[in-house]
Amino acid sequence: MAGNTIGPGDDLEAWCTRCRMNLNHRVIAVVGYEVKRVHCLTCGSDHKYYPPKRVGVREKNAAVVKNRPDTPPRPKPRKTNSRAYGEWSTFMKEMPPDAEPRPYRLADMYTVGEFIEHPALGVGRVLEIVGRQKIQVVFKDGRKVLICNKQE
Template structure:
């Protein structure tokens, strides 16, 4: 049988400075519960953080209705890559007539655009204040007037 804890006794607590479960000296107790401790390693005082009980593994759920087919990444999904789409869109257009991109510019679909970071692209769609451009590296949504 253990004797009840009192101030001055040693107890294990999670140290806030050391970030580890270490021995601490009890400084204050309220209604028989340890409230404040002092770390025996670094000397910091903080509220008592008792050791946590180990969690038991959660019971497994019943078999779900989803099939157990293996997962596939997006790269394996059939379809043209961004670079192939870009090549198809740019083929009939003349790269010498590419319009320099400006955020305050106005653009139309199926026109070439020259972006300082992404290179040459084709405008796929226009929305109020935005254009969707297909570059060799992929689709980008850019701001426009």
């Protein structure tokens, strides 16, 4: 937490698209850890956040700038599909504590309501038999259609 948390109402230096200068801006919108919109304290315009540009490095000198200025690594908030997660956890609550999810196999047949375990997607629950060889399963990451009943 080394001053890394910026929220709406905070001030920071940003590139103003109207003034075409690095100026102090007030943060309007933050998504995750990324500042999305700012308000220029100089000209009063609201615009997308652009990081401050390095003074002296303009497009004209682009040829000179061989090495891109290091972009500081930003903490990328992991995109969890919270809606899907909510749905999944609702279904998981119905899993009896002693139930063992069946390992997912292409050749197996499944029934609606069955709990299965996919090697990559984890534990899920069969929601629907989509077709003779397809099932829809709810996983932590959302609903997926899986192949089943597939004979070689």
